Amino acid sequence: MKKKLVKGVTDYFKESFKTGPQHIFLSPGRINVIGEHVDYNDGFVLPAAINKYICFAVSESGTSQCTFIAKDLNETYSFDLNDDLKPTDIMWANYILGVLYQLKERTSNLKGINVVFSSTIPMGAGLSSSAALECGVGYVFNYMFDIGLSKEDIALIGQKSEHTFVGVNCGIMDQFASVFGKKNSVIKLDCNSLEYEYHKADFKEYSLLLLDSNVKHTHLTSGYNTRRQEVEQGLAILKEAYPGIKTFRDCNEEQVLALREKLGETIYKRCHFVVQEIQRVLDAVEALEASDFNKLGALMFATHEGLSKEYEVSCDEIDFLVDAVRQDENVLGSRMMGGGFGGCSINLVKKGSENSIIERIKAEYKAKFGITMKAYKIKISKGTSLYKR
Ligand code: GLA
Numbered sequence: 001m002k003k004k005l006v007k008g009v010t011d012y013f014k015e016s017f018k019t020g021p022q023h024i025f026l027s028p029g030r031i032n033v034i035g036e037h038v039d040y041n042d043g044f045v046l047p048a049a050i051n052k053y054i055c056f057a058v059s060e061s062g063t064s065q066c067t068f069i070a071k072d073l074n075e076t077y078s079f080d081l082n083d084d085l086k087p088t089d090i091m092w093a094n095y096i097l098g099v100l101y102q103l104k105e106r107t108s109n110l111k112g113i114n115v116v117f118s119s120t121i122p123m124g125a126g127l128s129s130s131a132a133l134e135c136g137v138g139y140v141f142n143y144m145f146d147i148g149l150s151k152e153d154i155a156l157i158g159q160k161s162e163h164t165f166v167g168v169n170c171g172i173m174d175q176f177a178s179v180f181g182k183k184n185s186v187i188k189l190d191c192n193s194l195e196y197e198y199h200k201a202d203f204k205e206y207s208l209l210l211l212d213s214n215v216k217h218t219h220l221t222s223g224y225n226t227r228r229q230e231v232e233q234g235l236a237i238l239k240e241a242y243p244g245i246k247t248f249r250d251c252n253e254e255q256v257l258a259l260r261e262k263l264g265e266t267i268y269k270r271c272h273f274v275v276q277e278i279q280r281v282l283d284a285v286e287a288l289e290a291s292d293f294n295k296l297g298a299l300m301f302a303t304h305e306g307l308s309k310e311y312e313v314s315c316d317e318i319d320f321l322v323d324a325v326r327q328d329e330n331v332l333g334s335r336m337m338g339g340g341f342g343g344c345s346i347n348l349v350k351k352g353s354e355n356s357i358i359e360r361i362k363a364e365y366k367a368k369f370g371i372t373m374k375a376y377k378i379k380i381s382k383g384t385s386l387y388k389r
Contacts (some may be wrong), residue, residue: 015091021057021371027136039171042247098161122217126343131174134158181383215342297332313340
């Protein structure tokens, strides 16, 4: 699939620019085993890059003009590096422009490029196609013009692009996973210090299966930013009551419970989820290290419960997908993944049972919602990189 993607992009580049590309780059999407909506709450997360990518074919343009062709959309966006870069009404271009805006602030080494890109990361499915795009663009310019950015810089620039040019106040998880991904490893990331460690993604006789509700989310309208405001308010109240608290990392469940009335029911639920979810990630890493997959699966179900009932970022379709596997003896854990309001569930399932699970749930899902569910068997792969031909 990777080869096909690369070939498709390379051929399209040749057709469009009448010459072959100088370089090919791949920037992956990500999964997250556990640790949802805690990256912007100073928690821990456990993501990994996957074998679904945006592929970029790139050459210098010879001028200060940049041309990006989005092959899948059959759309082109061109701009001059000397332009005053501002958000446009072409959504996908904003991810790119937001990165370049920051690169221009850091260096005068930039030159124009011609790019064709295409993706195997489904959009709006919670697999971070936007982070792959932002980080891919940062990586491409850094590689081609020796800007001297670290991987962490590339991830942070990607995140800021989303804040400033797209308007989603996302955390750092997606960009970090896309850039720092490592084959067969999950990343335990401390979202407060950005310290990270790799853990072997060895699920033994189990595998990770994604079920895609095919309900598309967009974080701009989905309440993502509202959740951020709610937890900010909650944290302010917690800090006031307990001067020792600086972040959610310092809170325990009792403290949140004790302030239930003051917080009000909605904000209480949000804070309660966050404090529990931060702990669940630590427990999940222990379970993974001990190959205790029953435990890991139970933690995933508990996360879903919290996301659905307390953080309220799930939706009927995703709740259905999780409920549908709850009694299945081949499934140890399941939960909504990513920002929510649609997208995928991530499931820890017995190897070999994937197809029968997919067939069964696909039929049930279609009967209930009239929507065709998709499914992805994923592999954990390396982060954004140059593709060696
Ligand atoms: C989106 C955001 C991430 C993270 C997740 C929820 O994917 O981009 O930063 O907050 O939602 O865990």
